[in-house]
Each structure stands twice: as C-alpha cells, then as structure tokens.
Amino acid sequence: MSHRTQKIPFSSSATKLIRLSVILMMVGLLSGCKDVNWGWYVVSPFTNTGQTNLQFLLGGLWNTVLLSFTAIVISVFIGLVVALPSLSTNKHWRMVNRVYVEAIRAIPILVLILWVYYGLPVVAGIQINVFWAGVVALALSDSAFQAEIFRAGIQSIDKGQTEASHSINLNYPDTLRFVILPQAIRRVLPALGNQLVYMLKMSSLVSIIGMQELTRRANELVVTEYRPLEIYTVLVLEYLVLILIVSAFVRRLEKKMGANVSA
C-alpha cells in the first residue's frame, strides 16, 4: 500500500519499464544472434545512413500523436452525446443509442478506414485527405466504445444524486453538468486511458491509406533498405515508449482527480 502514496508515477516507474523492456529485447535478440545475420547498421545512431533512417522513422511520430489525439477528442465528444439517449426513459431514444453502438461496433476499424477514404467521396461526394479520413474512421469506430463507457459510468452513479438535485430543482442539463458527469468521468478515467492507448495503436492501421505515421514510415523504409527485422523492432520500441509515456500521464491525471474524492 505504501508505494501507492508516493509521488513517483512519471520519472521512475516509466523509465524503469522502458529500461526493462529494452534489456529483455536485447537478451532475446542476442540469444538468437548466431543464426541471424544482423544488420543493425540500418538504424545505428553512429553511422550516417543509420541517422538518416532513424530520423525518417521518427518523422512519423508527430502524425501518429496528432492523429490519435484528434480522433480521441472527437470520439469522446461523440461518445458522450450518444450515451445520453441511453439514459432516457423513452424507449425510442434508447433505441437510437443501441442502433448506433451496435452498428459502429460491428465494423472492423481497417474496413472503416478503407470505406471512409475510398467510399465516402463516391457516396457523399466529399473528398477528404488521408489525415481526416483517418481521424473520422478512428473517431467513429471508437465512439461506440466511448458511448458504452460513459453509459456505464453515468449509470454507476447513485440514484440519490439525481434525486437530491431534483429536490433542489436543478434542471436536467445542470444535473448532468454539475452533479453526474464530474463523478462519472472520474470513475471511467481508467477506461478512457485504455481507449487512448488503444487509439495510439489502432492509428497504425491508417498507414494503409498512405498516412505518413510511424508504421507507414517503417514500411517505406523496409522497402528501400530491405531490413524488416531491425526496422520493425525499432517500430515496436517507438510504440512502446510512446504508450508508456501516455500511460504515465493518464495515471497522473487519475491520481490528481481521484485525490479530490477518495480522501
């Protein structure tokens, strides 16, 4: 219990994990090195080619981050809006929520990305670039899960909270905004963090329509250097480090917000 109260989340626990995973990976690679003809020079920080290649690989980082974060912001917003009718006493409103969630949840993300990029221009006559096609597909796909997370969070709040706010005549929007959502969001924060990590990983799928993010960059480098093992190993590490950093931030946020209530 005692270590939970210490303020360590970012600097040490994350870097420890990173170090550990790098070491494990090295051990794994070294153990098999007799049979494999390694070519680490392609990504070596000590050679000119290696530096250029690493720079090229890392050049996708900003797009991965921007894509994921834009998509998660939109999907949280849509998720919240879609979750609200599920709380209604009117069954038609609840049906709206159900249909949306079930329909969107049933589409594989990769299929949705392809459909938004190649299908939407034909069907709706709107041409969007790869970035926004990726954002739209990721956000839509994720919003169904966000909606379920918010529904669960809101429904977990004691009925007495709504009754108390009714008894002082707070209207429904105010009840949601000042009473229910602040408590519900705090409860679903671990699940939202989960979705953020998931989103960072799923953004790799947008490489299929040519989005210059981490995975696409790695794929392109593999084609020219013909060293898939080394390059994809770097790719794995890129995602690992990125996600460990994001996870540490989410945990920090959780602690900050949770500290307010669990006292």
Add this chain to the structure above:
Amino acid sequence: MNTQNTTDKNTVIQLTDVSKWFGDFQALDTVSLNVQLGERVVICGPSGSGKSTLIRCINRLEAHEKGTIIVNGHELNNDKNNVIAARNEIGMVFQHFNLFPHLSVLENLTLGLTRVRKFQKTEAEQIAMQYLERVNIAEQSHKLPNQLSGGQQQRVAIARSLCMEPRIMLFDEPTSALDPEMISEVLDVMVELAETGMTMICVTHEMGFARKVADTMVFMDTGQIIERSAPEQFFTEPESQRCQQFLKQILQH
C-alpha cells in the same frame, strides 16, 4: 378511523385517493391526506408500508398513478412546470444524505443558489454560510462531505435544502442511517426548525421527537393510512390493533 380532512385556504398539501404500484406491488392504496401551513406531520409504520413512497410522491421523485396531489395550488402531473413550481416550495432530506461528494460543503449549498435561484457567487456564499451557521457547521464549509461524520453530513443536507427557502420540508428517515450518538444532533436541528413554524412531514421512528414536535401522527401499513390522530391520543390510546402492536414493538426497549 380519522382520515377525513378539512380543506381551507391554509391547506398546502392535498392528497386525494393517491395510489401507486411498483409492478404488481401496490405501494400506496387510496391515500388521502391534507397538511396545513405550519403543520408538523410525523409518519410511521412498518417497513414496506409505503411511508417513504408517500413523501417521495409529494415532490414527485415518484409519480403517483391514481388520485391527485396538489402542492400549494400546483397539481403534480406530467406538466413539468407544475412539478418545478411545487419543488420550489419543497425541501427534502434523505436517509442517506445524498450530498454531492465531489463538491465541498459550501459548494453543495451554493450550487442550487447560483444555478436555480440565480444568485451571484459571492452572494450565494454569504447565504450558504448563514445556513451552515444555523446548523452549526460553518467551520467545516471547505471540507468534502466524506470528511464529515454522518450527523454532520445530514446537517449539511438540511442546510442545503433550507437555503433554497422552501415552505415545506420533507424528511425521509433522516436519522435511520446514523450512528446512535449522532442522532440527537440532527434531531436538535429539526426541533429548532419546527419551532420556526416550518411545515414539516417526517418519516421517522424517533418517537421522542414525534412526541415533542408533531401536531399530527400518521400510521401507515400496506400502503394505507390506518390511523391519523393527535400525538396524545396516538400514543395513549391508538384505535387500530395494528397500530397498537407496532407501537408496542418499537417502544419496547
């Protein structure tokens, strides 16, 4: 049985033949009850007798299915404006306090003052502090509810209702969730409130409190009002056998 009422201009709550079901279970069975301005009614009865449902219907936390409920001239029905108008007159205190756990004690009070009664923040805080002083808890105003004892939380809940300046207060078993040593601090606040002339309807088993403040005792069982009488008569010579039995049981120890 003395369930018939007289209606005059001082009647603030008027229930006529109110019935309510939860599925097949009839929670209220043709209940009629009039409450006058300034009257203090204590409702008791065995669990499941419908007493909580009855007062929850009065500010429409539950919707009744038959009969009429009129609060200060506003009939409670599907017209939202009537319900809002009625709730403006009514404050409610719950068994489990239902304070907002993410807001400080002060914010629990100011939320309604700023959002419903449209006071500016500083003005709302001044009003809130007055009411917190009234229930002797002003020094805790910046704490979160779960940093307080149960008795303190319930007093905050009473202050939260009172600061909206209701004419009628409903108490739904306000001391049932409290440790024994905290009951009296809450009852003291309620007695003080009664002395100010507030119209009160209390569901409680605190018979000492009932003797002290009640103008009218109501005994309920199986969704019906079995007995309605003045406290002297209620405690000394209850008419119905069920009421006699109930009083014998709860006054045994």
